[in-house]
Amino acid sequence: MNDSSNQLDLAIIGAGAAGLAAAIFAAEEKPGLRIALLDGASRIGAKILVSGGGRCNVTHDVVQPDDFNAPHHWVKHVLAAFDERRAIKWFASLGVELKREATGKLFPVTDCARTVLEALLNRCEQLGVDMRCGHRVKAIHCIDDGGGSAVSADNRRDACPTGFDITFGHGRCTAKQLIMATGGRSLPKTGSDGSGWRLVETLGHTVTPTHAALAPLVLESSFMHASLSGVSQDVTLSTFVEGKRVDQRTGSLLWTHFGVSGPVVMDASRHWVMAKDTGRRAAIQCSLLPGKDFGAAEAMLLEQANRQPKQPIGKVLSVALPQRVIEGLFKHGEVNATTPMSQLSRETRRRVAHLLTELELPIVKHRGWNYAEVTAGGVPLKEVRFQDMQSKKTPGLYLIGEMLDCDGRIGGFNFQWAWSTGYLAGRGAALSFGGRSQIAGHGAAHETTETTESGDLRSPTKWGA
Numbered sequence: 322m323n324d325s326s327n328q329l330d331l332a333i334i335g336a337g338a339a340g341l342a343a344a345i346f347a348a349e350e351k352p353g354l355r356i357a358l359l360d361g362a363s364r365i366g367a368k369i370l371v372s373g374g375g376r377c378n379v380t381h382d383v384v385q386p387d388d389f390n391a392p393h394h395w396v397k398h399v400l401a402a403f404d405e406r407r408a409i410k411w412f413a414s415l416g417v418e419l420k421r422e423a424t425g426k427l428f429p430v431t432d433c434a435r436t437v438l439e440a441l442l443n444r445c446e447q448l449g450v451d452m453r454c455g456h457r458v459k460a461i462h463c464i465d466d467g468g469g470s471a472v473s474a475d476n477r478r479d480a481c482p483t484g485f486d487i488t489f490g491h492g493r494c495t496a497k498q499l500i501m502a503t504g505g506r507s508l509p510k511t512g513s514d515g516s517g518w519r520l521v522e523t524l525g526h527t528v529t530p531t532h533a534a535l536a537p538l539v540l541e542s543s544f545m546h547a548s549l550s551g552v553s554q555d556v557t558l559s560t561f562v563e564g565k566r567v568d569q570r571t572g573s574l575l576w577t578h579f580g581v582s583g584p585v586v587m588d589a590s591r592h593w594v595m596a597k598d599t600g601r602r603a604a605i606q607c608s609l610l611p612g613k614d615f616g617a618a619e620a621m622l623l624e625q626a627n628r629q630p631k632q633p634i635g636k637v638l639s640v641a642l643p644q645r646v647i648e649g650l651f652k653h654g655e656v657n658a659t660t661p662m663s664q665l666s667r668e669t670r671r672r673v674a675h676l677l678t679e680l681e682l683p684i685v686k687h688r689g690w691n692y693a694e695v696t697a698g699g700v701p702l703k704e705v706r707f708q709d710m711q712s713k714k715t716p717g718l719y720l721i722g723e724m725l726d727c728d729g730r731i732g733g734f735n736f737q738w739a740w741s742t743g744y745l746a747g748r749g750a751a752l753s754f755g756g757r758s759q760i761a762g763h764g765a766a767h768e769t770t771e772t773t774e775s776g777d778l779r780s781p782t783k784w785g786a
C-alpha cells in the first residue's frame with residue numbers, strides 16, 4: 322500500500338465501454354490525475370469486440386429518451402450533456418469515422434469493432450491512464466480523513482469519505498474518487514457477471530431485480546420455426562402480460578433452429594422475460610402482416626376471393642409472405658394451401674386470418690445470459706445525480722453504464738448510454754479535484770433545470786414529464 326502506484330486519484334472499476342469513456346474524459350479534463358482502470362478480465366474490451374456482430378454499432382442516427390426503458394426526464398438530461406452528435410464528433414477525434422446504415426445504426430467505416438476498441442485503448446494510453454486487467458475487485462470500503470478507518474454505512478453521507486480502499490485478487494489500492502462501471506450480467510464470460518452490484522450494495526445502494534433483455538427466444542420444439550430457419554421477415558409483435566397488452570412493435574424477425582431472434586424479438590423480449598421472472602402470465606402474439614389485425618386480414622382475404630376466386634390461397638399469400646413461411650404456417654394450422662379462394666369456408670378463412678395476425682409464439686424461455694445483449698434492472702437512477710452520475714448515497718462514488726437500471730432498445734442505444742454516462746462521470750470526478758468549468762454548464766438543459774438538495778428534478782413540466 323505504500324507503493325504510490327496504488328494511491329490513486331481516481332479508480333475506475335470495469336474497463337468496458339463506459340469505464341473506458343470515463344477514463345478518457347477524466348484524463349482530458351484534468352491532465353496529471355493518477356487514474357487507473359481495474360478490470361477482472363484477462364483482456365480488455367471483449368464485449369466491444371463481439372458487439373454488433375463484430376462490427377460494433379457505436380450509436381444511432383437519432384437517440385431519444387423513448388429509446389430507453391428508464392424515466393424519460395432523467396435520460397433526457399443525460400443525453401443533453403452528451404448526445405449522439407457529440408459521440409460522432411468524439412469518435413472522429415479518436416480517428417474513428419462512422420457511417421450510417423439504412424436502419425439508422427452507426428458503425429465504424431471499417432466495419433470492424435476492433436477499430437473502436439483500439440481507438441479507445443490508444444487514447445487511454447496517450448493520456449497516461451493506468452490499464453490493469455486481471456484485477457477483479459472483491460471489496461470496497463470508504464475511508465475517512467482520519468487516516469484510513471472505515472466509515473459506517475449509516476454515517477457515510479455525513480462523514481463524506483475522503484477515499485476508497487479497494488481490494489482485488491492479489492492486492493489493494495486506494496482512490497480519492499471511484500467510478501463503478503462493472504456492467505450487467507450479459508455475456509458473463511467477458512467478465513460482466515453482476516459482481517459490481519454486490520460491491521455497490523456495500524456502499525449503500527439498492528439493486529432492482531435484474532432480467533435478461535435483448536434476448537432471442539426459445540420456442541417449443543414442435544412448433545414450425547425449425548423448418549423456417551434462416552428466413553427473416555417483417556412482423557408486428559404484441560406482448561401481453563396477464564391478458565393486457567404492454568408492448569407492440571414492428572420490425573424484422575428471424576426464424577432460427579431454436580426459435581426466434583432478430584431486432585423486433587430482441588426488443589420485445591424484456592417484457593416477456595420480466596413478466597415470466599416475476600411469475601406473471603405472459604404471451605407474445607405475432608402478426609405476419611405487419612400492422613394488420615384479424616379484421617384487416619379477413620377483409621383482405623374476402624377481397625382476394627372476389628378478385629381471384631380460382632387462385633389457391635397459398636399463391637395469393639405468396640405476394641405478402643415468404644413461401645417457406647406459408648408452407649410452415651399452413652402445416653401448423655392444418656390448412657390446405659391449394660384450396661381455391663372461392664372455396665374457402667368461413668371457418669377456414671377466419672382460421673387463416675387468425676394464423677396470419679394472431680399467431681401465438683409458444684415461448685419456453687429466453688436463450689440465456691450468454692445470448693442476452695443487455696440487462697434490465699440494476700441500480701435505480703434516482704440514487705444517482707444526473708448532473709455527474711455521482712452517488713447520492715456515497716459522495717465521491719459514481720455509477721455508469723449498464724449497471725444502472727436503464728436499458729436501451731437494439732440499435733446502438735446501449736453504447737450511447739455508456740458513452741454519455743461515462744462522459745458525465747469522468748468529467749464530474751475530474752472536476753471534483755478543482756477544475757476549469759462547472760458541471761452545470763453542459764448546455765441549456767442543465768442550466769435551466771433546478772434540482773432539490775437530493776438532486777431530484779424540480780422542473781418536470783419543462784420536459785413534459
Ligand SMILES: Cc1cc2nc3c(=O)[nH]c(=O)nc-3n(C[C@H](O)[C@H](O)[C@H](O)COP(=O)(O)OP(=O)(O)OC[C@H]3O[C@@H](n4cnc5c(N)ncnc54)[C@H](O)[C@@H]3O)c2cc1C
Nearest residue numbers: 335337338339361372373378458504512722723733735736
Ligand atoms: C453480444 C453483444 C452484442 C452487443 N452489441 C451492441 C451493439 O452493437 N451496440 C450497442 O449499443 N450495444 C451492444 N451491446 C450492449 C453493450 O455491449 C453494453 O450495453 C455495453 O457494453 C455496456 O457497457 P458497460 O461498460 O456498462 O459494461 P461492460 O461492457 O459489461 O463492462 C463491464 C466491465 O467490468 C468488468 N468487471 C465486472 N465486475 C468486475 C469486478 N468485480 N472487478 C473488476 N472488473 C469487473 C468486466 O470484466 C467488464 O470488462 C451488445 C452486447 C452483447 C452481449
